[in-house]
């Protein structure tokens with residue numbers, strides 16, 4: 001797909017979403033107030049950080065920086081659409097880091113700090129942003145994994161997966177999948193919770209894409225659109 005066509009597709013999708021979002025909010029205002037539900041807060045989690053760089057590509061591309069770049073763009077875009085957001089980490093640092101502790105112990109305190117941020121949030125929806133890596137370089141394509149603890153997780157994951165395919169990589173045939181029970185946050189969180197693996201750093205062509213800021217913007221648009229569709233139910 002060429003860049004001009006893609007931009008028009010994304011602009012059209014955003015316009016449709018904006019219109020449906022405004023109508024959905026207006027139509028449900030009375031019901032929402034009566035139910036006294038707090039509006040959802042989108043908790044955006046840039047995976048890794050600080051001592052934990054995550055995956056590294058063949059040319060040295062580092063996962064933690066790309067995760068943060070995409071997460072920041074999702075926060076800005078979602079905020080533009082009136083979504084309340086919270087970042088688990090807003091900078092390059094890991095959470096609750098103790099230099100005297102082992103890497104293993106710091107990974108535990110870091111992930112528990114992320115869990116606490118979500119649990120301290122009223123009505124959270126959790127999107128964690130990561131990049132994939134595999135021993136075989138042929139594998140590529142974004143894939144979304146969902147927690148089985150909340151019925152909303154799968155809907156969110158499927159919408160994100162569909163928008164990542166439509167807006168970033170129409171040749172990607174991956175499907176949203178239930179997360180392995182060994183993934184701590186997917187096992188522990190009760191809210192709608194997903195991990196977006198935005199692509200494979202082990203695939204040279206995808207690593208080159210993932211190193212570009214324009215591609216981070218493209219991924220952020222797809223993720224934000226998927227979230228808005230999930231939140232408004234359209």
Ligand SMILES: [Zn+2]
Nearest residue numbers: 047054130131
């Ligand atoms: Zn990761």
